[in-house]
Amino acid sequence: MRQISLLQGKEMVNALLLSLISVPAAILLDMTLLAALKNIISKKNKNLKDDNKKQQDFGYINHVHSGLQAILGAGLVLYLLEVWGISFNLGHALSKGALSIFITVLLSYLLWEYLCGLIDNQFDSQDEESDEMDEMGKGGSRKNTLLTLLKKFMTISIITISTLIILSSIGINIGPLIAGAGIFGLAVGFGAQTLVKDVLSGVFFLIDDAFRIGDYVESGKLKGTVERISVRSISLRHSRGQLQVIPYGSLGSVTNFSRDWxxxxxxxxxxxxxxxxxxxxxxxxxxxxxxxxxxxxxxxxxxxxxxxxxxxxxxxxxxxxxxxxxxxxxxxxxxxxxxxxxxxxxxNGIEFAPKKVTVHLPNIENTMLTKEQLTTIAAAAAETGLAREEQQEDK
Incomplete structure (x- = not known):
């Protein structure tokens, strides 16, 4: 369905002004989006040494930017047609929905970047790990740990709210979705008792300040440096490199080797x-x-x-x-x-004493064994004795 109306006098002047303003505004918005995408990749690849990976990421930026340019161009054409009195009902509905989605995504991204910048500026600087530190780290900052969790919570909240706004802008009633989410959460609370136990245990571990990112902790037979803290679990990096993911509900008592002294x-x-x-x-x-x-x-x-x-x-x-x-x-x-x-x-003329094992051998004249055989038996007994001592020291 198409509607065409001729513009006259003041309406034509307004349409001309809006056209002259909208085109540079669209170009400026396109440049802003491109700069924002490059900024994201630059932060991501700040410490990346692989040039091929960097080129792949920037190639990905070009594809995303091309898609955004197509959406922006289509929206600009529909807007100009609307300004000059050429209205397509279907195009109007699509452009209105696309514009709402675009604005929502843009504002969400800007809010996310702003809040992430504020949080990143609050992080305490951490010294690089030294090879001399072996397996136990110096420990992390409690503020850094809580800020990391806040950043994750903020990201999830922005994505959830933006999704609801987008669904509402395309005509979907989000009231039943919100009510259904409440019922689903209640069902999860009753059915997933282990999950609730893990989440609640994690909350109390954080309140007690039991561990932070960078701390070296031990729980049961598992130990390592705290590398990641999520809502449900903690990830420990063992000194040999393996990553151990432990739900909070399974931690039990925690021994922290990175506190105070x-x-x-x-x-x-x-x-x-x-x-x-x-x-x-x-x-x-x-x-x-x-x-x-x-x-x-x-x-x-x-x-x-x-x-x-x-x-x-x-x-x-x-x-x-x-x-x-x-x-x-x-x-x-x-x-x-x-x-x-x-x-x-x-x-000062002091020597270290080596470990020795005394082996008493029978008189060679009263035994059927040769001297070489007795020497072999004595050496084996000495090795067994030293191994037993080392095991006791490890315990």
């Missing part, structure tokens, strides 16, 4: 004839030197000291060294402490 306890083995008091003085002197170091000194929260003889085994006396520091710094300090203990012991 850690106590590192090291052990050295020295022969029986070494005076423990002499070792204590050497370690104390070495600890003062580390504390005076410009780089290592600020990492210590308590002085390095010897705790004396921890135990005595068949071949040595075991002396324990203890210090306290912030989570994540214990590995660089441990390496330096071992290095300086080795130098200090060498300077």
């Amino acid at each position: 850690v106590a590192m306890k090291l052990e050295v083995r020295v022969p029986f004839d070494v005076d423990p008091e002499k070792v204590r003085k050497i370690i104390k002197k070495m600890g003062k030197k580390i504390a005076a170091d410009e780089e290592l000194g600020p990492l210590l929260l308590a002085p390095i000291k010897s705790q004396g003889v921890r135990e005595i085994d068949d071949s040595s006396q075991v002396i324990r060294i203890k210090f306290r520091c912030r989570p994540g710094d214990q590995f660089s300090l441990r390496k330096e402490v071992f290095h300086r203990v080795r130098e200090s012991f060498a300077a």
Whole structure:
């Protein structure tokens, strides 16, 4: 159905002005959309080193931009026809719906970009991980963790509200949908009790500040660095690389290794004839030197000291060294402490005692075995004894 009306006088002047304004406005909007798309890809590929992947992403931008240009061009043509008095009922309905959808999507995107920018500016800067940190991280910021969850919640909310507005703009009554969503949520609450348990457990874990993104935690037999926190589960990255996804309802008790401070306890083995008091003085002197170091000194929260003889085994006396520091710094300090203990012991004529296993052999004259066979049996027994000791130390 087509309606054509001739414009005269003032109406023609208004139509001409609107035409002159709408065309540059459409061009400006097209340039704004292209810049926004490039900005999104630039942020996404900020730390990406693969040039082929970057080219693929920018090629994807061109396709999306071409589609938006087609929609924008069609809307502009229908609008100009409407301005000049040429009205298509079907085209009017389509252009009105398309315009509403376009405006909704554009405003939602601008709101999302603005809010994401505000949230990203509030993130605390995190130092890059060091290879010396081994498996336990320094821990993350609670603010960063909560902001990450807020960003996810905000994204879901904007998408949901935008979808409802778009459905309403094309003539779908969203009242029954909202009521149905409430009924569906109630049904999920009754039927998916495990899901509700996971979500509620996660809320209380976050209220208790049990863990944050970047913390190294242990729950049952699973442990790793918190890499992602969602509404229902937590993702732990093990030191060997595997990703472990654990629902909050299955966490139980959580041990967090990245809070406040850690106590590192090291052990050295020295022969029986070494005076423990002499070792204590050497370690104390070495600890003062580390504390005076410009780089290592600020990492210590308590002085390095010897705790004396921890135990005595068949071949040595075991002396324990203890210090306290912030989570994540214990590995660089441990390496330096071992290095300086080795130098200090060498300077004072102290040698480390190797592990030994004593094997009592019968008199070779009273046995049918040869000397070589007895030596093989003794070596096997020694290896078994050392392996048993290592297992006990691991426990």
